[in-house]
Amino acid sequence: MTTVSVQTPTRTETLTDEAIADLAVGAIGAEADLTPKPGLVDQRGPGAHTDMNLAMLHASAEALREAFTACARTARAAPIDVDLRARIGAIGRAGETAMLTATGGVNTHRGTLWALGLLCAGIAVNPRDPVAVAAQLAALPDRDLVATPSHGAAVGRRYGASGAKGEAQTGFPHVTRCALPVLRAARAAGADEQTARLEALLALMAALDDTCILHRGGAEGLYAVQSGARAVRAAGGIRTVQGRRHFTELDQLCRDHRLSPGGSADLLAASLLLDATRERTDTPCRI
Secondary structure, three states, rough: OOOOOOOOOOOOOOOOOHHHHHHHHHHHHHHHHOOOOOOOOOOEEOOOOOOHHHHHHHHHHHOOOHHHHHHHHHHHHOOOOOHHHHHHHHHHHHHOOOOOOOHHOOOOOHHHHHHHHHHHHHHHOOOOOHHHHHHHHHOOOOOOOOOOOOOHHHOOOOOOOOOOHHHHHHHHHHHHHHHHHHHHHHHOOOHHHHHHHHHHHHHHHOOOHHHHHHHHHHHHEEEEEHHHHHHHHHOOOOOOOOHHHHHHHHHHHHHHHHHOHHHHHHHHHHHHHHHHHHOOOOOOOOO
């Protein structure tokens, strides 16, 4: 297990707790609205899902607002230790209950809540390097957590995938080294915002051992999705004729086999939150 030490962070009031939650909810909504997305709910329809739609995703995001605000408020006022980790965990479980109430029991954003809750806490503590704070929190034990069976845990045992927990504990490497650089490079190359975000999603799909895909399609399904995303990128992305052809094939593959890259969607939302944070803060940001 990799842990990240955080040197005495600079605390700042640049973003209020409510403003941080606004950015988090906005990032989830932006990920949901991004269209087209292979296998994911978007403005065209439910993708590989049978129990979700776009309105439900927006209702779910709004239901998490209070949890995100509480994560920021609680972290801002406390040292980074096991007590804070337990309090963040309790907030997360309350947020999950609110989400399930809003969706009629459908797990829309459990992984997103984990990632963005930690990052909201990190932004409140140190907007210059929120990822380091989130990683330190993720590495601490939650003394009040009662382990329950989950798809992610089962997939981790079977395939050795570290999942959302490992991603956070190692400092969100697929966000900082993959999605954010691709997002910003696409913008610099003249892509519109929706195209840049889709390129970032494809980069995540090409690289991430997505436990949502592993749960539905096993190693074969993951290989097929990763290969399809890599083919789009190798052809120059969705701005090229060949890239769009590969994208259409990937989109159909996900629909036909009900393969949903939910882990990649979670990390795209995390990327959009960090990107928005850098835009809103008045200090240089290491993200």
